[in-house]
Amino acid sequence: MELPAGLPDWGMILSLAILLSALVVLVLRLVQHLRAESRRRPGSPLPPPGGADQGSASGMGSGLDDPAPPGPLSSPVPGSAFGQLDSVGLVGADTAGLGEAELAGLAGAEPAGLTGAESAGLTGAESAGLAGLEQPEAPASRLRRLRARLAGSKSALGQALLVILSRDQLSGADWEEFEDSLLMGDVGLAATEEILAATQTAMRVEGAQADPAATLRRVLLAAVATKTGRGIVSQGLNGNPGVILVVGVNGSGKTTTVGRLARLEVAGGNTVLLGAADTFRAAAGEQLSIWGERVGVSVVRGPEGADPASVAFEAVAQGIERGIDTVIIDTAGRLHNKANLMAELGKIKRVAGKRTPITETLLVLDATTGQNGLAQARVFQEVVDVTGLVLTKLDGTAKGGIVIAVQKELGVPVKLVGLGEGPDDLASFDPELFVDGLLS
Numbered sequence: 001m002e003l004p005a006g007l008p009d010w011g012m013i014l015s016l017a018i019l020l021s022a023l024v025v026l027v028l029r030l031v032q033h034l035r036a037e038s039r040r041r042p043g044s045p046l047p048p049p050g051g052a053d054q055g056s057a058s059g060m061g062s063g064l065d066d067p068a069p070p071g072p073l074s075s076p077v078p079g080s081a082f083g084q085l086d087s088v089g090l091v092g093a094d095t096a097g098l099g100e101a102e103l104a105g106l107a108g109a110e111p112a113g114l115t116g117a118e119s120a121g122l123t124g125a126e127s128a129g130l131a132g133l134e135q136p137e138a139p140a141s142r143l144r145r146l147r148a149r150l151a152g153s154k155s156a157l158g159q160a161l162l163v164i165l166s167r168d169q170l171s172g173a174d175w176e177e178f179e180d181s182l183l184m185g186d187v188g189l190a191a192t193e194e195i196l197a198a199t200q201t202a203m204r205v206e207g208a209q210a211d212p213a214a215t216l217r218r219v220l221l222a223a224v225a226t227k228t229g230r231g232i233v234s235q236g237l238n239g240n241p242g243v244i245l246v247v248g249v250n251g252s253g254k255t256t257t258v259g260r261l262a263r264l265e266v267a268g269g270n271t272v273l274l275g276a277a278d279t280f281r282a283a284a285g286e287q288l289s290i291w292g293e294r295v296g297v298s299v300v301r302g303p304e305g306a307d308p309a310s311v312a313f314e315a316v317a318q319g320i321e322r323g324i325d326t327v328i329i330d331t332a333g334r335l336h337n338k339a340n341l342m343a344e345l346g347k348i349k350r351v352a353g354k355r356t357p358i359t360e361t362l363l364v365l366d367a368t369t370g371q372n373g374l375a376q377a378r379v380f381q382e383v384v385d386v387t388g389l390v391l392t393k394l395d396g397t398a399k400g401g402i403v404i405a406v407q408k409e410l411g412v413p414v415k416l417v418g419l420g421e422g423p424d425d426l427a428s429f430d431p432e433l434f435v436d437g438l439l440s
């Protein structure tokens with residue numbers, strides 16, 4: 001009688017099965033390990049050169065060294081890879097689901113042994129583009145450059161004040177002229193009265209020994225001082241990203257500021273994600289994507305006409321899931337009427353702050369619009385709780401007084417200033433540098 005043909009085979013099949021399951025366990029372990037690694041990587045980029053504290057306190061204060069490349073490379077996906085998220089009407093579960101799916105795709109790609117740009121999910125052409133990433137100017141170097149520019153610009157306001165104060169005997173007419181100069185320099189009524197009174201007192205006390213330039217410097221510095229700090233809060237708590245909401249009227253320089261701020265953060269060693277919540281013009285999202293692409297920063301966009309609040313929500317959700325340091329949200333600046341603005345911005349702020357608090361609401365003001373800009377600023381301050389001001393186009397005005405007026409009016413510090421058209425012409429506002437610039 002023949003042995004049943006299956007018998008010796010069973011032994012072999014058993015050993016094979018044991019061998020196979022051992023292999024499967026080994027492979028699973030390996031994949032698990034690689035996934036853990038891949039998750040850790042986007043979440044914890046190289047520490048900012050200046051230390052986390054410095055980095056969070058102020059964009060300018062951090063990273064005095066050359067910007068390291070972690071920003072671009074640890075930004076998990078390039079702008080184009082998820083640039084056109086369909087965010088219409090997505091809130092809550094839907095939006096979160098989208099992020100997870102994307103993440104899963106990412107995690108799956110890494111264990112395949114890809115490195116660097118490839119592991120971030122880049123295609124060939126895109127990784128070629130990475131090589132051409134711009135290195136944003138380091139904070140210390142741009143401060144030096146901006147100081148030179150500010151000092152070089154002849155200030156009508158400062159010069160006018162100095163000329164008057166240098167006269168021998170100051171008459172009532174001279175003081176009136178002094179007052180008029182301040183008003184014409186956009187200093188605003190309240191601050192003008194204070195500066196006038198303080199200067200008169202100082203000149204009286206110092207008498208013949210008075211040094212007009214030194215006195216004026218002291219008085220102006222006091223007028224520019226604010227109680228609250230000027231650092232940008234760009235990091236969140238509990239490992240969540242800092243969320244910066246950027247608001248202001250059309251043309252004030254919001255999108256430019258978002259792009260420049262992204263560069264500043266990247267230069268400080270932070271990872272950044274941008275949210276294009278100006279969905280009214282397709283060009284607005286495109287403009288932001290170009291800023292992002294130049295420094296390897298991703299942009300979350302929605303189709304034209306999408307609900308801006310859901311784009312903002314999605315950007316924050318993506319920021320949390322990807323372990324990004326700072327999410328910066330650009331908004332539209334339609335100022336048809338206050339009720340409209342209030343409804344729209346209020347909603348964006350509420351929805352964007354659902355997952356993690358908004359750490360900074362920056363109001364962007366065009367310095368060349370003078371008192372007009374001030375009126376707009378008041379409306380925005382009523383609608384959203386502004387935590388800092390960005391004065392753009394200071395290079396375009398000789399009336400630096402707007403800095404003093406707007407701070408006094410809103411009780412909020414000027415945190416950043418735009419001093420030119422270049423991509424890195426944005427710097428922390430430095431009161432001493434500013435006053436010296438006025439008086440030089």
Ligand SMILES: Nc1nc2c(ncn2[C@@H]2O[C@H](COP(=O)(O)OP(=O)(O)O)[C@@H](O)[C@H]2O)c(=O)[nH]1
Nearest residue numbers: 250251252253254255256392393418419420421
């Ligand atoms: N000279 C100068 N131009 C600026 C500055 N900031 C922004 N701009 C210009 O202002 C215009 C409007 O800027 P944009 O960011 O599109 O304004 P938005 O409508 O508020 O987003 C653009 O042409 C910018 O180049 C600045 O600091 N100086």
Ligand SMILES: [Mg+2]
Nearest residue numbers: 254255278284
């Ligand atoms: Mg814009």
